[in-house]
Amino acid sequence: RVLVLGDESVFGSAIPDDRTLTVWLQKQLQKHSHQQVEVINGGLPGSCPLLAWLHYEHQLRDLQPDLVILHFDMSDVADDAAYRRYLVLNDKSDGPPASNPDALNPSTTPAAADRTHVLHPSLSTDGPRCIHPLISCRQQETATPMKSLCRYAVARWLISKARSFAEEDASISRRAATEQTPLAWIADSPPDLRIQVRHALDPIDRLRKAVEDDGGRLIVSTAPVLWQLVSADEAPQLSEDLQIEGVTPYTRTLPFDVLRQYCDYIHVPFLDVTPAFRESELGAKLFSRTAPVLSEYGTVLYARELAGFAQRL
Numbered sequence: 001r002v003l004v005l006g007d008e009s010v011f012g013s014a015i016p017d018d019r020t021l022t023v024w025l026q027k028q029l030q031k032h033s034h035q036q037v038e039v040i041n042g043g044l045p046g047s048c049p050l051l052a053w054l055h056y057e058h059q060l061r062d063l064q065p066d067l068v069i070l071h072f073d074m075s076d077v078a079d080d081a082a083y084r085r086y087l088v089l090n091d092k093s094d095g096p097p098a099s100n101p102d103a104l105n106p107s108t109t110p111a112a113a114d115r116t117h118v119l120h121p122s123l124s125t126d127g128p129r130c131i132h133p134l135i136s137c138r139q140q141e142t143a144t145p146m147k148s149l150c151r152y153a154v155a156r157w158l159i160s161k162a163r164s165f166a167e168e169d170a171s172i173s174r175r176a177a178t179e180q181t182p183l184a185w186i187a188d189s190p191p192d193l194r195i196q197v198r199h200a201l202d203p204i205d206r207l208r209k210a211v212e213d214d215g216g217r218l219i220v221s222t223a224p225v226l227w228q229l230v231s232a233d234e235a236p237q238l239s240e241d242l243q244i245e246g247v248t249p250y251t252r253t254l255p256f257d258v259l260r261q262y263c264d265y266i267h268v269p270f271l272d273v274t275p276a277f278r279e280s281e282l283g284a285k286l287f288s289r290t291a292p293v294l295s296e297y298g299t300v301l302y303a304r305e306l307a308g309f310a311q312r313l
Contacts, residue, residue, distance in 0.1 A: 002029070002039045002310075003060060005052040005207075006071030007079075008293045009223065009302070010043030021071075021299050021306075028307030040065065048076040050083055053203040053210070061214055068211045069306065070204065072222045072259060075292060077185045077193060080200035181243040183292065186228060188252045197258060205266045219310065220263050221271040222256065223294060223302050226287040229277060234284040242292060269313060273305040 004010050004022050012020035026039035042060055044051055052070055073079075184190050185197065204220060211218045226232075232239035232248040239248075256272050263270035277286055277298070286298035294302060 001065045002067045003065035004069045005042045007047040024303035048079040049203040053207040069219045074225045075182045077200040078182045219269045224274045230284045235289040271309045
């Protein structure tokens with residue numbers, strides 16, 4: 001059983017149900033497996049690692065996936081900054097304040113920082129919650145196979161219904177008033193976002209621990225957005241809406257390098273499909289022109305690369 005977490009590129013609100021990333025991934029994996037393969041769409045509109053971790057912690061871990069794939073999107077840094085204000089901590093938390101200078105010092109590397117305090121003060125048995133329409137508090141009840149099955153069936157039905165009205169791009173950083181543009185991180189001359197980047201990455205390690213505690217394995221993957229491969233002229237209105245500035249395509253590879261280094265540090269396999277996208281002759285056709293997500297072509301290529309990577313592990 002494979003569970004895929006991420007935002008619109010996973011959820012696929014603008015793609016028919018039978019052509020989403022998880023559907024293509026299941027087909028690719030099943031071709032090379034003698035066992036029955038099930039790939040579950042755990043995508044959330046506007047998700048980021050923080051929401052993915054909470055979604056798994058509160059609802060999805062009862063599915064007991066063997067493999068969890070987390071898609072890290074280039075908008076996740078801005079989305080994390082926007083969602084963080086809605087993070088609800090247990091009142092019994094007795095850790096230091098989130099504004100602890102040591103925790104927010106951009107010169108402090110993840111290796112030297114106390115990861116427990118970088119994300120939020122501390123975790124109690126109840127854990128944190130995030131105010132998001134598709135995440136509810138985990139019920140404090142004894143889980144049974146039948147209850148898990150019912151929750152799973154209901155979740156699949158709700159996701160199917162949600163897909164019919166969800167926006168192609170539900171990124172909260174586009175709707176909320178934030179200090180940064182949704183894709184400021186990828187620019188060739190970005191603002192200083194070291195603190196925001198650290199905060200966006202930190203939940204990945206928490207997700208890794210939760211998945212491994214349940215006997216599964218975590219993979220992190222990422223794909224480029226349009227402006228990292230082709231000119232903004234390919235999607236002028238979208239580029240204007242997202243305040244894309246400077247010469248495009250951007251040549252800076254730091255976002256991919258940071259992701260790789262962080263995943264290496266926490267011992268999580270990492271896949272960057274950018275080389276495969278660059279080698280493709282489809283170019284701009286790999287991306288939607290109306291939202292910063294993959295097109296159907298890009299989704300198929302992403303699924304193919306993910307399947308090959310998972311099989312090589």
